[in-house]
Amino acid sequence: MDNLMQILKKQIIERLNLKDLKIENFGDDQPLFVEGVGLDSIDALELIVLLQQEYNIKLSNASDGPKVFHSVRTMADFITAHRAAVKASS
Amino acid sequence: MHQMKMYIRSAGNISPQHSLDTETFFQTREHTSGNHLKAIEPDYGQFIDSKMIRRMSRIVKMGVAAALTCLKNGKVEMPGALLTATAYGCLEDTSLFLRRMIEFEEKLLSPTAFIQSTHNTVGAQIALMLKCHNYNNTIVHRYFSFENAISETALLLEEGLGPVLLGAVDENTEDRQAILSRFGLYRKTISKTAVQGNKYSGNTAGEGAVFFLMDKDAGNDPLACLHAVQTIYKPETPEKVELSIIQFVETNGLSMKEIGLVLTAHNGNDDEDRTGRNLINSVFAGIPHFSYKTLSGDFPTSAGFALWLGALLLKEQKSPDWLFKITFPIKNILIHSHFENTHHSLYLISAC
Amino acid sequence: MNTPVFIAGMGIISAIGNDLQTNLQSLIASETGIGKMHWLQSEHQSELPVAEVKCSNESLAEKTGLSFQLPRTALISAVAAREALKNAGWEKNNSLRTGFISANTVGGMDKTEDFFKPFIKDNAKGKLIDVVHHECGAITELVADYLEIHDFVSTVSTACSSSANAIFTGARMIRAGQLDFALVGGADSLTRFTLNGFNTLMILDKEPCRPFDENRQGLNLGEGAAYLLLASQKGIEKMNKKPLAKISGYANANDAFHQTASSPGGTGSFMAMQGALESSGLKPGEIDYINLHGTGTQNNDMAEGTAIQRLFAPSFPKMSSTKAFTGHTLGASGAVEAVYSILSIQHGMIFPNLRLKMPMKEFSFQPVTVCLKNHMVRHVLSNSFGFGGNCSSLIFSAA
Numbered sequence: 001m002d003n004l005m006q007i008l009k010k011q012i013i014e015r016l017n018l019k020d021l022k023i024e025n026f027g028d029d030q031p032l033f034v035e036g037v038g039l040d041s042i043d044a045l046e047l048i049v050l051l052q053q054e055y056n057i058k059l060s061n062a063s064d065g066p067k068v069f070h071s072v073r074t075m076a077d078f079i080t081a082h083r084a085a086v087k088a089s090s
Numbered sequence: 091m092h093q094m095k096m097y098i099r100s101a102g103n104i105s106p107q108h109s110l111d112t113e114t115f116f117q118t119r120e121h122t123s124g125n126h127l128k129a130i131e132p133d134y135g136q137f138i139d140s141k142m143i144r145r146m147s148r149i150v151k152m153g154v155a156a157a158l159t160c161l162k163n164g165k166v167e168m169p170g171a172l173l174t175a176t177a178y179g180c181l182e183d184t185s186l187f188l189r190r191m192i193e194f195e196e197k198l199l200s201p202t203a204f205i206q207s208t209h210n211t212v213g214a215q216i217a218l219m220l221k222c223h224n225y226n227n228t229i230v231h232r233y234f235s236f237e238n239a240i241s242e243t244a245l246l247l248e249e250g251l252g253p254v255l256l257g258a259v260d261e262n263t264e265d266r267q268a269i270l271s272r273f274g275l276y277r278k279t280i281s282k283t284a285v286q287g288n289k290y291s292g293n294t295a296g297e298g299a300v301f302f303l304m305d306k307d308a309g310n311d312p313l314a315c316l317h318a319v320q321t322i323y324k325p326e327t328p329e330k331v332e333l334s335i336i337q338f339v340e341t342n343g344l345s346m347k348e349i350g351l352v353l354t355a356h357n358g359n360d361d362e363d364r365t366g367r368n369l370i371n372s373v374f375a376g377i378p379h380f381s382y383k384t385l386s387g388d389f390p391t392s393a394g395f396a397l398w399l400g401a402l403l404l405k406e407q408k409s410p411d412w413l414f415k416i417t418f419p420i421k422n423i424l425i426h427s428h429f430e431n432t433h434h435s436l437y438l439i440s441a442c
Numbered sequence: 443m444n445t446p447v448f449i450a451g452m453g454i455i456s457a458i459g460n461d462l463q464t465n466l467q468s469l470i471a472s473e474t475g476i477g478k479m480h481w482l483q484s485e486h487q488s489e490l491p492v493a494e495v496k497c498s499n500e501s502l503a504e505k506t507g508l509s510f511q512l513p514r515t516a517l518i519s520a521v522a523a524r525e526a527l528k529n530a531g532w533e534k535n536n537s538l539r540t541g542f543i544s545a546n547t548v549g550g551m552d553k554t555e556d557f558f559k560p561f562i563k564d565n566a567k568g569k570l571i572d573v574v575h576h577e578c579g580a581i582t583e584l585v586a587d588y589l590e591i592h593d594f595v596s597t598v599s600t601a602c603s604s605s606a607n608a609i610f611t612g613a614r615m616i617r618a619g620q621l622d623f624a625l626v627g628g629a630d631s632l633t634r635f636t637l638n639g640f641n642t643l644m645i646l647d648k649e650p651c652r653p654f655d656e657n658r659q660g661l662n663l664g665e666g667a668a669y670l671l672l673a674s675q676k677g678i679e680k681m682n683k684k685p686l687a688k689i690s691g692y693a694n695a696n697d698a699f700h701q702t703a704s705s706p707g708g709t710g711s712f713m714a715m716q717g718a719l720e721s722s723g724l725k726p727g728e729i730d731y732i733n734l735h736g737t738g739t740q741n742n743d744m745a746e747g748t749a750i751q752r753l754f755a756p757s758f759p760k761m762s763s764t765k766a767f768t769g770h771t772l773g774a775s776g777a778v779e780a781v782y783s784i785l786s787i788q789h790g791m792i793f794p795n796l797r798l799k800m801p802m803k804e805f806s807f808q809p810v811t812v813c814l815k816n817h818m819v820r821h822v823l824s825n826s827f828g829f830g831g832n833c834s835s836l837i838f839s840a841a
Contacts, residue, residue, distance in 0.1 A: 226831075
């Protein structure tokens with residue numbers, strides 16, 4: 001889980017071109033949107049594509065976004081839960 | 091042609107020369123290499139917050155920095171209207187989105203490149219940064235984009251919507267370079283002497299972003315006065331161009347003898363050379379002339395660079411040592427910009 | 443706005459008809475042009491409904507005498523522009539100056555897409571003829587040359603407000619005495635580029651769109667072209683005809699909030715509508731019909747609706763979004779909807795806002811859902827709000 005969060009941070013920084021944000025300063029529970037990291041609606045769309053491309057998860061309902069993308073931790077939780085569900089059904 | 095006297099109160103220019111800071115421009119000549127002229131870009135961090143920079147493409151950053159410099163130089167915080175002229179818009183992002191769309195077969199595409207690709211992005215981002223709710227338009231008419239934008243500027247000033255922040259931006263990309271080379275427009279290499287005087291040694295691509303603050307009133311210490319702009323589309327004969335130039339100057343109350351300098355658009359293409367050379371031997375005979383495209387390269391809105399250069403020379407009444415020698419004082423400058431023999435434009439500017 | 447600017451003629455081609463008369467008939471009959479993708483080749487063909495002009499490029503070429511290899515945007519532009527001139531009875535007259543100001547956002551992208559496929563593998567590949575007319579301005583020049591109009595030619599591109607701005611640029615030049623006639627409007631054809639671009643923003647409805655509905659799910663893209671022939675007093679007198687309408691107000695404002703999203707309070711929309719009213723000297727209560735921008739997205743309809751609520755309450759004019767018929771025609775939308783606004787005035791009709799089941803709960807107004815006839819329509823407000831915060835509103839009035 002910790003490892004996944006580290007990877008996610010790196011991917012987020014790279015994809016959203018957050019050059020000023022250092023991984024060591026990127027909190028696990030830091031809000032991603034509005035406050036905290038300060039992302040916006042376009043970034044949300046980019047994160048949806050990130051989930052698809054890197055984790056093969058399709059977020060078909062954009063309204064689930066705020067919950068899933070609240071912080072790096074909630075993203076990691078979502079990915080972990082999804083992986084478990086896929087494993088269980090195979 | 092519309093007579094449209096307006097003042098160029100200030101400017102900000104990012105180009106293949108050190109134009110953003112005019113002092114540096116006078117002192118330092120940028121030597122070019124490769125087969126195109128690339129803009130010299132500043133550290134954008136001094137103009138734009140990092141949260142906004144991260145998403146901006148190169149041309150948008152260039153436009154924003156040029157616009158903010160122009161406003162700062164003119165000591166104006168909020169323009170009355172914002173006009174952007176660009177023939178290609180945001181070409182890099184257009185190419186990027188297009189390539190991805192094809193490579194990924196229309197799947198798993200991300201929005202940023204698409205959003206930044208629309209032609210009005212430069213004007214929109216400037217408005218966003220200034221929180222400017224005022225009139226905002228983008229003109230995209232090939233080699234007449236800037237001239238048409240000036241025409242609109244005159245109308246806006248007449249309606250009291252000034253001062254107008256007016257820009258001319260176009261970028262060169264690898265794709266554009268490759269495609270236009272295939273059309274025979276751009277040569278494969280440029281000569282080292284491309285920036286010296288009037289040596290035309292190859293059609294050279296360029297790029298730039300320049301913004302002007304235009305106003306009906308002179309304000310404090312304007313750069314120059316723009317009297318008129320005229321476009322000539324697909325002239326039937328070279329004589330038509332010559333006649334138009336003479337008429338243009340005379341309609342504005344001057345004779346060719348009173349023109350102190352002509353800024354021309356020679357860029358080495360054979361067709362253009364034929365047109366350009368004829369004019370230098372005929373209508374421009376005996377008048378000092380300089381090819382501005384040797385500094386800016388060719389791109390649809392490059393006349394913006396010429397306007398900037400002309401205004402600067404009129405204001406300073408001196409030219410850089412590294413440029414060819416011009417005799418001052420100069421009161422009136424004529425700019426003749428053209429692309430092939432299809433798009434000609436004329437500008438008349440004078441010292442204030 | 444003191445100097446009158448008249449509309450002498452109109453032309454249009456859209457998903458609901460290849461000419462003016464057919465468009466009107468479809469509007470009256472509530473026949474939408476949105477449906478399954480047919481001409482555009484895309485991976486999303488079965489998934490995303492669009493509003494296509496019901497003509498192949500070959501057929502458009504035949505109508506105009508132009509080459510079928512030209513970009514689709516140029517072909518539909520030529521069809522509509524030529525109809526506007528014919529509808530007006532315009533003839534080239536060397537003593538009267540005519541301008542052509544056209545808008546588009548896609549340029550020749552439909553052809554450029556074809557070029558890029560082989561080009562990205564090897565940049566010596568790809569047919570050069572496909573990129574000759576890539577630029578937005580090249581499309582306009584093609585059509586200006588075709589129509590032989592050269593006194594003033596220009597191209598505007600401000601996303602979805604493009605042709606509204608083109609219309610007013612022409613009006614401005616007429617008012618200033620620089621032109622006697624101005625053929626103004628815009629065109630945009632469907633391309634994979636725009637389809638996929640909008641898809642990445644997740645604002646496309648997988649069903650036919652429902653503008654201003656509480657449960658709206660987004661927009662459908664459309665294509666079309668529309669033009670007005672504007673005339674000065676001198677011009678209309680020379681033509682010896684009664685004008686169809688006049689432009690009585692206009693404003694262009696920038697939302698300056700976000701690159702693609704409108705501010706929640708609809709600042710740009712509000713300023714554009716209020717500015718148009720101010721320039722016309724009309725009071726909100728004098729507007730008989732609002733042709734909404736009404737794309738069907740969560741964001742636009744909320745922002746536009748909020749601005750309308752603020753500006754018109756407590757008494758609201760009739761309103762509808764005709765994008766439920768034509769889809770969102772992007773650069774052409776301002777002009778397409780200008781034509782519908784003028785048809786509304788001419789025929790005394792208010793066109794319906796199709797597929798509206800549940801009005802938005804935030805507002806105390808709702809669009810009309812059936813075509814109203816024998817209605818006195820003197821003043822129409824037409825909204826065009828775009829990416830980049832570019833918001834424009836036009837007011838057309840009976841002449």
